[in-house]
Amino acid sequence: MNVQRLKYLLKRLGLSLVSLWLVATILFLIFRLLPGDPTTSVIAPQMSQQARQELAAQYGLTQPLHVQYVYYLKNIVTMNLGNSFQYSSPVTEIISGRLVNTLVLMVTSVTLAYVLGVVIGAFLAWKRDTRIDVFGVGVVLIMYAAPVFWTGMLGLMLFSFRLGWVPSGGIHSVTFVADGFWDNYISMDFLHHLVLPVAVTTLYFLSVPALTMRNNLLDVLREDFVEMMRAAGLSEYSILYRHAARNALLPVLHYAAVSLGFAIGGSVIIEKVFSWPGLGRLIWQATLAQDYPLAQFSFLMLAAIVIGLNFLADVLSAYVDPRVAVEQANAGSE
Secondary structure, three states: OHHHHHHHHHHHHHHHHHHHHHHHHHHHHHHHHOOOOHHHHOOOOOOOHHHHHHHHHHOOOOOOHHHHHHHHHHHHHHOOOOEOOOOOOEHHHHHHHHHHHHHHHHHHHHHHHHHHHHHHHHHHHHOOOOHHHHHHHHHHHHHHHOOHHHHHHHHHHHHHHHOOOOOOOOOOOOOOOOOOOOHHHHOHHHHHHHHHHHHHHHHHHOHHHHHHHHHHHHHHOOOHHHHHHHHOOOOHHHHHHHHHHHHHOHHHHHHHHHHHHHHHHOHHHHHHHOOOOOHHHHHHHHHHOOOHHHHHHHHHHHHHHHHHHHHHHHHHHHHHOHHHHHHHHHHHHO
8 A cells, every 4th residue: 555655656746847847848938939039128228239249148048049948947956046137136036025925815815715615515515405505506606707806806996995994905005114024924014905815815716615515515414324423313513514524524625735726826817906916926027028037937936836736635635545546556557
């Protein structure tokens, strides 16, 4: 069993590394094939042609494509990501601050979505085939179908512009001054700016855990041990949340890691709507400016997070349910 589990995990790790290499290669080619001169963001109009060529050589853009690709892969391995064309600062410094902002928003939203989704899904399963169940499933499906940028703009119109309860964007007020790194994220000013983006994102991701939990729990409630607990005199609440829900929870936990990866990868939309200075918004700005180093490694960072969380989901599946590793190992040997 342990050997088969190890083979399964090594196979998934190899596929993850190959996927990451493919993403890195595609990013390299895409940005090199885009029309326009990427050095226009750092070259002044009054510069001579010789100065332009020297600046392009400084960024390594005069080398043949295959030479640039070798240096590109070497920089990824050594984490020497170079300097941004726009900001003339190391890419790692720019990305690290924006990544924290994205993680705070998305991890909070996905965590709330799965906690609330599990509770709501269990409640709907308990009220199955009633008006509450039909209405609840309908509302959940509407939240899933509604584009997140649309619900975000509605939230801004209602709670920010009309009622004035929350700010319209950003992570801090103009007058806010932080005394240290942690003051940026534990202050009331930051929490005030965080409320609406988290609420909109949570509602969007709530549907998957709610529907998954409901469907799984409906199957569990038909098991014989549930009838035995009812015969023993246990309350419906105890049967539902203390016993049946535990058996229906495992598939939901598997989806949680995958959803977190896709939430971080797709953060550009929600960050653009709420002017949230995260990694997704940084990618959008860097792409428009053709900032090769910043855009490439920002995309690559998001891809690495998504691929890493998918691998984590595979690891959790192998340890929670060893049959997954056995089936995959047997399928690979056939």
